[in-house]
Each structure stands twice: as C-alpha cells, then as structure tokens.
Amino acid sequence: MPFSFLKNIEGYNELFSGFYISRKLNFDKKDILEKIELIKNKDTLGVNLSNAGGYQTQPYLCQYPEFSDLKKSIELLFNEATGRKIVVTEMWANVNPKGTYNNKHDHSGTTQEMFSMFSGVLYIKVPKGESGSLMFYNPFSENIAYTYDPLEDDILFFPNYMAHSVTPNFTDEERVSIAFNGDLL
Numbered sequence: 001m002p003f004s005f006l007k008n009i010e011g012y013n014e015l016f017s018g019f020y021i022s023r024k025l026n027f028d029k030k031d032i033l034e035k036i037e038l039i040k041n042k043d044t045l046g047v048n049l050s051n052a053g054g055y056q057t058q059p060y061l062c063q064y065p066e067f068s069d070l071k072k073s074i075e076l077l078f079n080e081a082t083g084r085k086i087v088v089t090e091m092w093a094n095v096n097p098k099g100t101y102n103n104k105h106d107h108s109g110t111t112q113e114m115f116s117m118f119s120g121v122l123y124i125k126v127p128k129g130e131s132g133s134l135m136f137y138n139p140f141s142e143n144i145a146y147t148y149d150p151l152e153d154d155i156l157f158f159p160n161y162m163a164h165s166v167t168p169n170f171t172d173e174e175r176v177s178i179a180f181n182g183d184l185l
C-alpha cells in the first residue's frame, strides 16, 4: 500500500477519515524547485492569503504545461492508494523563509463542488530543525489541535474543510511546498 493512515497524529484514527500520507511520489525535485524560482522571479508579489510573510504563487500551477507531470503523478498516486479517481483543480507553491508562517484557514468554498473536495500538500524542501509544523484543528472543538512535523518528500492529503495553520520557520533556510485542491470524480 503506498499510503498508510496518518497514525502518528494522536486521535486521527478515531476522529477523522480522509487523511493520507505517502513519501512515494515520483517527481524531479531539482526541476520543480527551478520552475518555482522562475515563477517567483516573474510574479514577484504572488498572492497573500493565509501566509504571514513568505511567497505564494497564484493557484493555477496545475494549468501550466511544465507542472502537468506533477499534477498527473499526484492524481495517479491517490488513485493507486484509494481506488478513487481525482482531478487536481488548483495548485500553488509556497516558499517560506525564516520567520514566516501561515494563519489558521481551510480550503472550503474554493470550488463549487466543495463537498467532494480534498486538499493536500507536497513538501519539496524541508530544512532540518523547526522549519514549520502543520497544525490541524478538531472541527468539533477549536481548542484541540494536532501537530504534524513534515519530512521532505511527504505528500499529505486531507479533507478540504479541515482548518489548519503552519507554525513559524525558525531555521535559516527556506521551506518549499506545493499545495493543491481537487475534486473526487
């Protein structure tokens, strides 16, 4: 099985379904990092949504021919793991240097078919040390949160309605990730 359930987050087994994690996505890391750098140099402002500092691209990377292989790999991996077909509808890159973080948010309402949506994140570059933990919030109790410390090459799928945030990057290097939303077919 390419996926295991996200068992290392205490409570998820009992509380939530729809969380998948894998480290087996096939992608060319150097190539993806170069492409993100090119976009960053062209569109220097990017977008400012949940990010407090750092750089975020427009959410249309899945429409760029140079990211079509990555989009297909993500869709294929999900299909192999779950037997369900998905289509990635939005995809964006995040570059987070020291001191930057993401405020609490969720990904619902970004397409019309929000109830069939999933979200995910692929960690391209994760500096050693405290480079940012992903926090998920219990939808039934705002005071309960679960922490996930990502490793490089992790790809994580989660339900789009799950609120989450990212703690500050305390290292001297950038953390780079690609986030995405999609629909189940």
Ligand SMILES: [Fe+2]
Binding pocket: 050, 105, 106, 107, 164, 179
């Ligand atoms: Fe997010």
